[in-house]
Amino acid sequence: MIETLRRSQNLSDEQLKILLESNQYDDELRENANAVRLEKYGHTVYLRGLIEFTNYCKNDCYYCGIRHSNRTASRYRLTQEDILECCKEGYELGYRTFVLQGGEDPYFTDEKVCQIVSSIREKYPDCAVTLSIGEKSHESYQAYFEAGAERYLLRHETANPEHYHKLHPDCMSGEHRKQCLFDLKSIGYQVGAGIMVGSPHQTTEHIIEDIRFMQELQPDMIGIGPFLPHKDTPFRDESRGSLELTLRLLGILRLMFPEVLLPATTALGTIHPLGREMGLKMGANVVMPNLSPVSVRKKYMLYDDKICTGDESAQCINCIQARVKSIGFEVVSARGDALRIQKQKEA
Numbered sequence: 001m002i003e004t005l006r007r008s009q010n011l012s013d014e015q016l017k018i019l020l021e022s023n024q025y026d027d028e029l030r031e032n033a034n035a036v037r038l039e040k041y042g043h044t045v046y047l048r049g050l051i052e053f054t055n056y057c058k059n060d061c062y063y064c065g066i067r068h069s070n071r072t073a074s075r076y077r078l079t080q081e082d083i084l085e086c087c088k089e090g091y092e093l094g095y096r097t098f099v100l101q102g103g104e105d106p107y108f109t110d111e112k113v114c115q116i117v118s119s120i121r122e123k124y125p126d127c128a129v130t131l132s133i134g135e136k137s138h139e140s141y142q143a144y145f146e147a148g149a150e151r152y153l154l155r156h157e158t159a160n161p162e163h164y165h166k167l168h169p170d171c172m173s174g175e176h177r178k179q180c181l182f183d184l185k186s187i188g189y190q191v192g193a194g195i196m197v198g199s200p201h202q203t204t205e206h207i208i209e210d211i212r213f214m215q216e217l218q219p220d221m222i223g224i225g226p227f228l229p230h231k232d233t234p235f236r237d238e239s240r241g242s243l244e245l246t247l248r249l250l251g252i253l254r255l256m257f258p259e260v261l262l263p264a265t266t267a268l269g270t271i272h273p274l275g276r277e278m279g280l281k282m283g284a285n286v287v288m289p290n291l292s293p294v295s296v297r298k299k300y301m302l303y304d305d306k307i308c309t310g311d312e313s314a315q316c317i318n319c320i321q322a323r324v325k326s327i328g329f330e331v332v333s334a335r336g337d338a339l340r341i342q343k344q345k346e347a
Contacts, residue, residue, distance in 0.1 A: 001015050001018065002028050002032050002255070003032075005256065006032050009255065009258065010215075017204050017205075020204050020207060020208070020245065020252070021204055023248075026244070030281060032251070033255055034281055034282070036258050037285055040258050040259055043330050044332050045330065045332070046097075046261065046286045046287075047094070047097070047287060047332070048095075048098075048130065048287070048289075049087075049090040049095035049098050050099045050289065051078070051087070051098060052292045053082075054076070055073060055075055055076055056075050056077065057102075058103075058104050058105070059134070060169050061169075062166075062167055062233060063200070064302055065230035065302045066103050066302060070233065073232070075299070082293065083100070083120070084123065086098075086293065087127075090291045091124055096126060096127045096333050098120060098291070099132060100129065100130070100131050100133065101132040104133065104134035108133070113143075113147075117131070117148050117149045118148055127335070130150070130153060131151070132192075135177055138183045141183055141187055145187050149189070151189060152190075152191055152192070153194075154177070154181055156194070156213065157195055158174065158202070159178070159209045160205075160209050161174050163202060163206050164177075166200065167200070185217070190220040191217070191220055191221070192222065193214060193217055193219045193221075194221075194223035194225075195207070195210050196226070197246040197249055198239070198240065198241020198242050198245060200235050200238045202227075211253075218257075220260065221261040221262070222260050222262055223265060225246065225266070225268055226242060226245075227240065228267055228271065228303035229303060230301065241271070246268065246271075246279075251282045254283025262286060263279075263284060264280050265279070266288070266308065267303065269307050269308075277323055277326070277327050280329055281327060289308070290311070291313050
């Protein structure tokens with residue numbers, strides 16, 4: 001099955017179910033996923049500097065620690081000057097991609113977002129700006145793109161409508177989220193999608209449905225991590241997602257999408273001390289250290305026990321570089337555009 005997956009970049013639903021539910025193929029999966037990663041990207045691991053600039057959110061997703069109904073959350077917003085200071089520090093540390101992530105905060109109007117993006121591009125023209133600020137209109141996405149944002153991360157969370165409604169209030173729509181991703185693609189963004197592995201009520205069939213959706217979307221980045229509960233959400237008592245299943249899915253995704261950018265997420269490092277290293281060995285090739293001011297890091301708590309909330313930015317990158325080097329890989333400061341995009345530009 002794994003040979004077929006590597007060769008054809010596809011399997012039947014039945015074969016995917018076997019791979020996802022059994023640990024007997026894990027070693028072979030790891031070996032092949034790592035081989036494909038080395039073939040496409042060598043030993044390179046790309047850095048993304050994460051700036052969590054607001055923890056206000058108008059949404060009430062049942063799994064999220066910064067959901068609107070969480071009255072215990074200590075809210076904050078970074079100013080444009082704060083964000084530019086994070087970029088300045090990040091640039092000096094070697095970052096060439098900045099990821100602006102936040103809740104869906106109405107305070108940050110399209111005009112404000114565009115001002116922030118254009119100011120970053122003006123000061124750091126050799127850097128890429130990635131946005132991860134949720135569902136917006138086609139017109140909003142177009143405005144951000146024209147201001148200089150090139151990449152957009154929007155986890156679809158689940159492709160199954162019934163499962164989506166078990167994770168979100170009725171006012172939110174999985175179909176709308178999917179449409180946002182296709183809107184982003186049509187505008188010209190490099191697009192990232194993804195899921196939480198082991199989210200409440202998730203089945204193997206749901207994960208396979210997610211894989212089929214991603215085959216349709218053909219994202220440039222796929223971000224997955226284990227579900228981790230937050231004490232102030234309706235899912236506070238739910239079990240954590242599985243480290244093993246998350247790693248298994250990373251390997252499958254690397255073989256199905258050989259050129260995709262695949263992060264070893266903070267959630268992986270939270271669920272296991274060597275989780276990110278395990279992710280890199282299973283085909284991941286991106287890490288996203290935190291550039292946010294230390295004073296706000298503990299306030300951007302999507303789930304409990306998040307790591308690196310007390311580290312200075314320099315500590316974060318030094319730690320990541322040492323960890324990556326310890327397993328035979330090398331962190332680079334290049335923008336690291338997806339190979340498919342590079343080939344398109346060359347053509």
